[in-house]
Amino acid sequence: MPLYSKQIQDYTWANKPSVAQLGQIICVTDIGENGSLWRGDGTDWKRMSHITYYSLSGTVSLTGTTTETTLLTIPIKGGLMGLGGRLNAASFFSLTNNANVKTLRAKIGANTIASATSINQNVTGFHFWLLNLNSNTSQRNNNATSFAIDTSVDFDLVITGQLANAADTLILSALTLEAL
Amino acid sequence: MQTILAVLVDDVFKPTISLPDDAKLIVFNGTEYVIYEEGDELPPEPVYDEQL
Numbered sequence: 001m002p003l004y005s006k007q008i009q010d011y012t013w014a015n016k017p018s019v020a021q022l023g024q025i026i027c028v029t030d031i032g033e034n035g036s037l038w039r040g041d042g043t044d045w046k047r048m049s050h051i052t053y054y055s056l057s058g059t060v061s062l063t064g065t066t067t068e069t070t071l072l073t074i075p076i077k078g079g080l081m082g083l084g085g086r087l088n089a090a091s092f093f094s095l096t097n098n099a100n101v102k103t104l105r106a107k108i109g110a111n112t113i114a115s116a117t118s119i120n121q122n123v124t125g126f127h128f129w130l131l132n133l134n135s136n137t138s139q140r141n142n143n144a145t146s147f148a149i150d151t152s153v154d155f156d157l158v159i160t161g162q163l164a165n166a167a168d169t170l171i172l173s174a175l176t177l178e179a180l
Numbered sequence: 181m182q183t184i185l186a187v188l189v190d191d192v193f194k195p196t197i198s199l200p201d202d203a204k205l206i207v208f209n210g211t212e213y214v215i216y217e218e219g220d221e222l223p224p225e226p227v228y229d230e231q232l
Contacts, residue, residue: 057201057202057203058202058203058204058205058206058216059204059205059206060199060205060206060207060208061205061206061207061208062207062208063207063208063209063210064208064209064210064211065193065208065210065211067188067191067192067193068191068192068193069186069192069193069208070192070193070194070195071206071208072199073198073199160192166210
């Protein structure tokens with residue numbers, strides 16, 4: 001019996017049924033690499049598996065300023081994470097290899113959920129996660145820092161870069177964001 | 181190729197409109213975002229000292 005049948009209806013995130021009937025399975029076509037399956041628990045729609053939520057397709061380069069600069073903004077759907085869900089990001093940067101500091105940050109609103117600096121490297125990884133602590137409004141990151149971000153409503157995950165020397169270059173070469 | 185202006189909000193440069201998801205390369209040059217799309221000629225890559 002095929003997993004995908006006419007009994008599993010396609011929806012977008014925006015037009016999925018407001019009532020998540022217990023046991024009902026739907027496919028949300030605009031979440032995940034090629035859609036994702038969600039199952040109703042009587043109240044909310046729950047992801048049935050981990051999904052790759054976002055993959056950067058090109059590259060983003062920063063030079064010419066020492067001001068912190070937005071490199072990427074990823075809109076996150078409210079409720080996507082779920083009560084015990086985790087956003088897991090892996091990214092890769094190319095940098096001017098010198099002693100000048102380059103700073104990478106991940107932000108949600110006024111919260112900096114991850115940051116890292118790099119010197120004397122021509123490449124570096126920037127990996128972080130944010131875990132909902134059985135709540136849509138209480139999180140901890142991979143540095144055990146606590147946050148109170150409301151993930152039940154839409155929000156943006158913003159990646160920024162900052163150079164200590166405007167003549168340097170910082171390039172966001174790859175980024176994948178998973179919802180676990 | 182198109183450009184998107186940047187605005188300073190809370191000491192952070194941000195694009196005035198959303199950056200495209202399908203760009204091959206986006207370069208922030210200190211004042212604006214330059215968007216290179218399919219078919220655009222890409223700028224030369226920076227050459228680092230260790231490559232010379």
